[in-house]
Amino acid sequence: MKWIGERISFVDKKDSISFVIYPPKLGRKKTLILVWFALWLLIGGYVASQIFQDYSDQEKLALFIFMVFWLYFALRVLRTILFLFFGREYIKLDANSLRIKRATGQYGSAKQYFLENITRLSLVTLKENSFQKVYDDSPWVRGTNRIQFEYFQKKHSFGRKLDEKDAEMMFKIITKRIDKYLKSKK
Secondary structure, eight states: OEEETTTEEEEEOSSEEEEEEOOOOOTHHHHHHHHHHHHHHHHHHHHHHHHTSSOOHHHHHHHHHHHHHHHHHHHHHHHHHHHHHHEEEEEEEESSEEEEEEEETTBOOEEEEEGGGEEEEEEOOOOTTSHHHHHHHSTTSOOOEEEEEEETTEEEEEEETOOHHHHHHHHHHHHHHHHHHHHHHO
């Protein structure tokens, strides 16, 4: 097994290459995110308990609308926490297809893309001082996928929250291997 940076491991065989992308290592920031999430749950629990109190219909409607937004953000943060603790991306490239599996623990399904139908393989670059780059670097989001391609005019991507250098190295390896496989079929 070889490594690209600290987060990407790969195994290069004659007939295939496999990558595993691990979540970023955040250290104590993970604990802060867990504490923040626990407090978020307490706030939601308190507001939910107030819906059953003696309030007017308009006040109950306002509490209900608040709870809808609260639930949306609670689910987003829960998905991020699960990704940070248990998430992995598995990419396998062989002579016929590219398979991508996003897994949380053992849960996840693989999608297969045939090489002949993959077009416009490219890197997603974030501008250094852009809002998207700052947002992507924050620990409470799952982040942007850094390698994308088109498959039957639909965009697909992988490589969540990769560094620029690591994404470029992985991109070069994948493009060389795809070119090699496509040339061998001709």
